[in-house]
Amino acid sequence: MCDHHPLFVVTFVASLALTLSPSPRASETPGKDQIDRLIKQLGSDSFAEREKASHELAVIGVPALQALRQAVQSTDAEVRKRAEELLPKIEMQAESMRVLAPKLVHLIYKDTPLSDAVADFCKKSGYSIQLHDPDGKLGERKITLDTGETTFWHAFALFCEKAGVSEASREDRIPAPQLLGAPGAQAVILRPGRGWAPGVPGQWLLKDGKAPQRPTDDRSAARIRVLSQSDLFGKAPEGEILLALEVSLEPKLQWQIFQSVHLKKAVDDRNQKLMQVVPQVEGAASEPLGLPRQLARGGSEPFLARPRVEWSGMGQVIPIQLKKGAKEAQALKELSGVLTAQLLTQPQPLMVADSLDQAVGKTFKGDGDGSIKILSVQAEKEQTTIRLMLEQPSYDKVVPLQPNVLAGMAPQGAAPLQGVKSAIHHGFMDSFNGLSIQDDKGNMLPLDVRQAGMRMNFVQQGNGVPKQILTCTLVGLHGKSRPAKVVYLGRKRVTVEIPFAFKDVPLP
Structure with missing residues (x-):
């Protein structure tokens, strides 16, 4: 990201299984004997023991997947029932890990002209990145950088920081004849209204200037940031805090439907544990392609319904509501949770007649x-x-x-x-x-x-x-x-869970 700050960066862990799954660390991952014992415990005569086994298997997650698939064939009805309850959740974890596996890149530049570095970044990532330089400020700029092997999003952040550039936002007015039509066309992307973003899907436009620092989680193919302003969703109801999460996907993925966001932990700088507020809206359903839905509470004052999302720059913006603590706070020491959404996977051959x-x-x-x-x-x-x-x-x-x-x-x-x-x-x-x-x-x-x-x-x-x-x-x-062959190419629709975790999140 172009707007990282050391306090905000969630450290990249090499193993995606550890970063995207709630499972224990590799050194703590239970072996086959322990998993088999827990599977057997699902059929215990003690309700407390059965509940404990279910909980521990859920925490273990993907490593227990094979044993649970076998357990659904068990002759013990209780083992079979509990395995059937656990299996879909853990299979979603496994699918999420696969789909959200980030592209890894290693960028190395030493006094490299920025335009050459951008071209190299495009080549290494396979994604389209362009400079927007109408005033010629970037022509002589050079960059020195060694990212080490890291995720695309983390490399993107370091690249922007070292180059002194940032992502073009929806507030920018960017002439883009090369993006919208034939050569020489005078088309211009104007300041868009709510719900639109500049540029073309799957492309990043970089402009001169550093972006504001934001809490960011960039461990996977989905980058999640906490925006400093949440006015897209109106004013927060009395006694509540309104935050906005921006979710940007690597171009290999496409957004379809936002389903839910669940907070696991929210602790402010007064050590108060804050509760998530989820408005209950009769008949509310997730809107495809991020189309907003706005309802009214107590008159004309708008409030956010759970399915509502907005566009901002190259990402979706999703609201989070929290109940304020008794003491006035300035920031959240910790904020973590899981966002559930339907995505389209990377294009791939789905049927091949060779x-x-x-x-x-x-x-x-x-x-x-x-x-x-x-x-x-x-x-x-x-x-x-x-x-x-x-x-x-x-x-x-x-x-x-x-x-x-x-x-x-x-x-x-x-x-x-x-x-x-x-x-x-x-x-x-x-x-x-x-x-x-x-x-x-x-x-x-x-x-x-x-x-x-x-x-x-x-x-x-x-x-x-x-x-x-x-x-x-x-x-x-x-x-x-x-x-030599006829190939059917397509994207699969998948539902994934995208975990996020932040520290030191300023409150609006």
């Missing part, structure tokens, strides 16, 4: 629902025609990858062709179905829209699941790579 020359008549499935069946492959000297049947995975589980993938965000296992812009030229058979045709090296093969034929129609299967029949012809392949 060895096309031997694939006719075969059906290929991924690890979920959906399938690709190769109906025919006709290869000639300079063109290949592929006919296939596609059953889309359930949309509530998977979002097909759109062809306008940002630079640096190519899906795993696919290397887009250089200089290719059109969705069709990118090799996507249809802008909504997530399919691409690739060679044996994972390069997407382009389709020439002037010559290639692509037809699509739907058929209804006996099980009621609609399937697409697609016919695609690749032309001009003489002397070039040949199609």
Whole structure:
């Protein structure tokens, strides 16, 4: 972050399992014998012993996952029942650890021109970072830095601090013809209204000047900061404290739905333990894509409902309400909790029909629902025609990858062709179905829209699941790579728990 302060930084721990899971430290992690004993204790005649075993297994977390999966098959009804209760929670922990695993980078610069350092940072992270320098203040600036191997977000903070730059916020007015249209376009990103941010999703614009210091947790792929102002959500109700958490994701992830925030500990500088206030709103539900919902309490004064979030810069802003202590306080000595949200994972191949020359008549499935069946492959000297049947995975589980993938965000296992812009030229058979045709090296093969034929129609299967029949012809392949596989690219919808912990948080 560009706004770290030594008091605010949560120390990065090399093992993600330790940073994202409430499990004990590695040196304290129970062995198999202790976990097996606790599993057996779930069926104890003593209610207190059963409760204790459930609690200890929940604290152990992911290391107990395999034993709990076996315990749900137990002949002991109580063991089976308690294992079934624990399993979904711990599986979510494991999924959260996997999805939120941060990209690790190591930046080393010595009197390096800032523009060169930015280009190197982009290359090492795979993410798009650009300088906004309309006044030419950054042209001669140089940077010296050695981050050691650390998370992307922590490296980003150190980079900004040493370079004397900060993230462009939603309050900035940034001319950006290169981001919004054709070369030379005079489009300008104006000061946006509430709910909008400058720039393009997945890109960071850096401007001259250091940002204010904020409490920050940057251990994972989700950076969480406490903002100094929470006026996005109106005035705090009498006797309460209103804070705002800004959540920014690495570009490999995409935000979907905020579900809840649960505080585990809030202690102020008068040693008072503060309670979280969660407004109970009848019929309130999480809004997709962070759309705000505002309700009224006692007249026209707005108050925040649990599902409400806002945009700020490149992140979502989520409110937290606390009940004030009896004594007036200036700061929170400790603030920790867990934020639950639905995200889209990094783009990845979800179904692959490979060895096309031997694939006719075969059906290929991924690890979920959906399938690709190769109906025919006709290869000639300079063109290949592929006919296939596609059953889309359930949309509530998977979002097909759109062809306008940002630079640096190519899906795993696919290397887009250089200089290719059109969705069709990118090799996507249809802008909504997530399919691409690739060679044996994972390069997407382009389709020439002037010559290639692509037809699509739907058929209804006996099980009621609609399937697409697609016919695609690749032309001009003489002397070039040949199609080797059809790949379905997409993002999975996952619900994750994002832990956070701060010290010395100033109160508004």
